[in-house]
Structures are given as C-alpha cells and as structure tokens.
C-alpha cells in the first residue's frame with residue numbers, strides 16, 4: 001500500500017520525487033522519505049507524517065542530485081517511526097531501497113545475515129533487502145547481479161527500487177505481485193508504483209511484469225527475467241491519464257469535492273454510451289467479447305470494500321434487468337475458494353484504483369482457465385484494467401479522498417448500463433433509460449439538502465454506534481453507508497438487511513443506539529415500516545431516508561431526510577449520496593481528518 005517513486009535524469013531528482021510522493025499519498029501517509037545520490041554520496045530526508053512535512057524537512061536540510069528514490073509508507077512491519085521510514089539502507093550505506101509489499105521470509109533472511117555480522121536498525125521487513133544486496137555485492141562487485149541474487153531469495157510480494165552509491169548511472173527495479181511503472185522521458189526516466197506520478201511528465205510508459213528486473217538510466221530501460229537473466233523486449237505504451245485536478249476550489253477537502261462531483265460522474269459514465277432516443281446502450285469496451293457474452297449464463301462479481309457494495313447493487317441490477325444469475329464475492333475470499341467454475345461463467349471485477357491486491361490475486365487465479373474476465377475499473381491503464389479481457393471504464397476521474405464516494409456512484413451507473421446492454425426482453429427498458437437520464441439533476445437535488453443533513457448528522461455524531469438498515473437495493477447502500485461513517489468518523493456502524501433485524505441485531509437497540517433506515521418507496525414499504533416499528537418500540541432513535549415525507553416510515557422517525565423519487569433500481573444512486581453527506585458531516589463534527597482517516601490508505605496494494 002506504499003507509494004514508490006524513482007528518478008534518473010539531468011534535473012534535481014527531489015522535484016519529481018516530492019511531487020510524485022504527493023500524488024501517491026493515497027497509498028499511505030504514515031511517513032515519507034527520499035534518498036538522492038550525488039557524487040557517490042547518498043543523502044536522505046525522512047519524516048514521520050505527510051509528504052508536506054517531508055518537504056519542510058528537505059527544505060531545511062536540502063538534498064541534491066539527479067538520481068534518487070522516494071517512498072510514502074503505510075506501515076505493515078513496525079510502527080510509524082522514523083527508523084522504519086523508507087528508503088532503507090544497508091549497514092555501510094551503499095545501497096538504499098524503497099519497497100512496496102511484504103517480504104514473507106524476511107526473518108529467515110535476517111537470521112542468515114545476522115550470522116554474517118549484519119546489524120539492523122528498523123523493525124521492517126524491507127531492511128533485509130539492501131543488506132542482502134550488500135552481501136552479494138561483496139562477492140561479485142556488480143550491482144545488477146547482486147540485486148538479482150538478492151531478489152531471487154525473496155518470497156512474498158514486492159515492488160522494489162534500488163539506488164547504489166556504486167552506480168550513479170542506473171537505478172534498479174524489481175517486481176512481484178506489486179505494480180511498477182517506468183515513464184520514459186527525454187534523457188530522463190521516471191519510476192512510479194503506478195502510472196499516476198509518471199503521467200504528469202511523460203505518456204510513454206512501460207509496466208514491469210512479475211519476475212522482472214529493470215535497469216533504468218537516462219537512455220531508457222532494459223528488462224531482464226529475474227531467474228533466467230534473459231533480456232525481455234517490451235515497448236512503451238502511450239498512457240493517457242488524467243493525474244487529477246489537484247485543486248480543491250472552494251471545497252474544504254477532496255471528499256466533499258468528490259461527493260459534489262457525483263452528478264457530473266453519472267453524466268460522464270453515460271456519455272456516448274446511452275442513446276436515450278434510440279434506446280441503445282453502446283459499450284465499446286465490451287464489443288470485443290460480444291459473441292462470448294451470448295453464452296454467459298452466470299456472472300461472479302468480485303471486489304473489495306465500497307466496490308464490493310457497488311457489486312451487490314450490480315447483482316440486483318443484472319438479475320432484474322438482464323435476467324442473468326449473479327453472485328458477488330469478496331475478492332479476498334474468492335482468491336482462496338475451491339470453487340468449480342464452468343466456462344459459461346464470467347468473472348467481473350469491480351475496482352476504483354485497479355490496483356487492489358486481493359482483486360488482482362482473484363483474477364490471477366483464473367489465468368489459463370478460459371473464464372471470461374470482465375472489469376468495471378476507474379483508473380485507466382491500471383493493473384486490473386490490463387488484466388481483464390474486456391471491460392467498461394467508470395470515467396469518474398481520479399478519486400483522491402480515501403473514502404470512496406463518486407467511484408461507487410460511477411460503478412453503479414456502469415452496472416445499470418451493462419444490465420441494459422445484456423437485457424434481452426426487459427419490459428421496463430425505456431422506463432430505466434428515462435429515469436437514468438434525470439438522475440444527475442436528482443443528485444443535485446440531494447446535494448441541496450446538505451445543510452439539513454449536516455444538522456442531523458451533527459446531532460448524532462456523538463453516539464458510539466449506528467445501525468444502517470435497508471432492504472433489496474437499499475441493503476448494499478446500508479452496508480456502504482455504515483462503512484463510510486465508520487471509516488471517516490470512527491463511529492462503530494453496522495449495515496444490515498432490514499429482514500435480518502429480528503435474527504440478532506435488534507438486541508443492540510436502545511435509546512443510545514440509533515438507526516439510519518433507508519425506506520424509499522417500493523413494494524417493500526410495509527416491510528421497512530415493520531422494521532422501524534420494532535426499533536421504535538425499543539426506544540431506538542431513527543433517522544429515515546425517504547422519498548415521501550408522508551410515508552408511514554417517515555412518521556416513526558426522529559429525523560427524516562427526503563430525497564427525490566426514482567425507480568427502485570436507481571435508488572442507490574440517490575440514497576448513497578445522502579449517506580455520504582451524513583457520514584461526512586458526522587466526521588466533520590468530530591474534527592476528523594476526512595481525506596486521510598487513520599490506519600487507512602486509498603489503494604490496498606498488499607493483502
């Protein structure tokens with residue numbers, strides 16, 4: 001989950017390194033550091049905390065040089081301390097390494113090196129790597145072969161970049177199960193743990209594959225297989241990545257900005273895809289596999305977190321509109337399940353970042369199986385986008401706040417489009433198309449409720465717990481609403497299907513345990529009302545999200561939020577935005593760091 005950068009060229013390395021780390025801060029923001037080589041001497045700047053602190057630190061003790069590496073950390077091994085901050089070096093400070101991933105056999109390696117007289121200063125798994133390189137370098141005097149030998153010993157997952165005082169002409173990179181992109185500029189080369197930091201400098205990018213080492217310099221790159229040491233030819237590809245509008249404008253933080261971008265997100269996900277007048281859905285990304293899709297009789301959706309909840313909405317949509325049996329699985333479970341799959345099953349991965357380790361591993365498991373791999377991905381050029389046979393981009397633009405909001409809305413919109421595309425004789429096709437077209441305006445109406453929602457959220461923010469309930473399409477939104485409030489406000493929250501209340505959760509309810517009930521108009525009205533009566537009878541406070549202020553459910557609630565009416569399959573596009581505003585303002589009331597909540601990172605690139 002850490003971010004990695006590297007630079008070799010004619011300019012000050014620190015400029016790219018610091019900017020690149022800022023771009024990558026969504027991957028982790030516990031601590032950050034850079035190491036820069038100048039005339040055989042490597043200088044470092046490191047700090048606990050954000051990249052902005054690192055900038056200050058570097059400004060006070062500047063590092064100069066045109067070759068360097070950098071890292072922003074999400075702690076796995078060892079606390080958030082300066083001694084655990086990357087880049088890590090060997091005992092004689094000749095080799096510096098930045099690492100993303102986990103070295104599973106680091107204890108074994110540490111024991112071996114300790115016996116050879118090596119000492120360690122950090123609690124990290126990474127520190128064994130520069131020492132192992134040093135160990136091999138003593139024998140060969142060659143940085144590449146020392147790096148190769150070291151990397152061959154490692155088990156686990158890694159993206160590594162090595163800087164050595166013995167070689168000012170090259171940087172060395174290696175990859176196994178953790179992405180690494182090389183951006184080729186004119187007389188300079190940029191490294192990133194994804195293409196985002198590179199994107200602002202060059203569009204010519206090459207991605208390393210598992211089991212490869214790259215030697216990079218001002219003239220370009222050479223890729224070799226870690227085991228066979230044979231050279232691998234790979235041309236650059238042109239990547240068009242919007243590195244994101246870093247400007248907050250009038251918004252206080254990215255989460256608020258991104259919630260307010262949801263109407264535009266829906267428009268952008270539909271743009272050129274939904275020809276409302278002709279009742280046609282055109283999804284270019286699926287055209288290649290259109291014939292194969294005819295034979296698909298089951299879809300398994302795999303994803304994590306918010307994308308998983310979007311997948312749950314997708315399940316209802318695909319079943320109702322396209323009539324295809326669907327199952328949603330968490331990627332972390334799917335990857336280890338012994339599930340027999342037939343060739344008529346397609347697996348559809350959903351991911352904002354396209355770099356989530358569990359989702360990548362889940363797709364890897366399917367390699368060589370002949371199973372059709374589809375994707376709904378937001379980040380163009382990401383690992384998952386490249387691993388799938390076909391897919392549909394979300395076009396939501398970069399999402400910077402750790403808590404996902406606009407990506408969920410985009411994913412659900414894309415699910416609606418895919419469901420319509422795969423629909424055979426769905427009788428309400430035009431009704432859905434018509435309703436979808438006005439969703440952006442309706443989300444704008446929800447956003448206008450922000451002040452009212454904020455007032456309610458502030459009242460409830462000081463509770464320790466929250467229950468979120470909903471039925472059918474509102475059930476995944478209840479789960480997502482609960483996830484959002486817990487991740488940004490740290491209020492304990494659980495999402496349940498309304499029908500499950502009597503099977504356990506009802507025991508929690510008393511005057512101090514409020515419920516956020518999603519009770520929008522549909523043929524489940526009476527059932528939702530019964531759930532609320534049960535809560536009401538136990539003195540539970542209720543905030544109800546309704547689309548009719550006179551509905552019975554509204555009458556039982558302490559507080560109501562009234563959003564516009566739409567057809568049930570599209571309700572998650574409106575109700576999710578209301579839950580986002582609620583969570584946002586509860587977190588704001590509690591003074592939380594909204595864009596960078598504690599213990600989390602935007603992109604979960606380790607298991």
Ligand code: F6R
Nearest residue numbers: 305306307351352353356403404
């Ligand atoms: C929650 C959140 C996470 C992600 C999850 C999957 O707000 O952001 O739960 O949804 O880590 O990430 P992606 O979609 O990038 O695969």
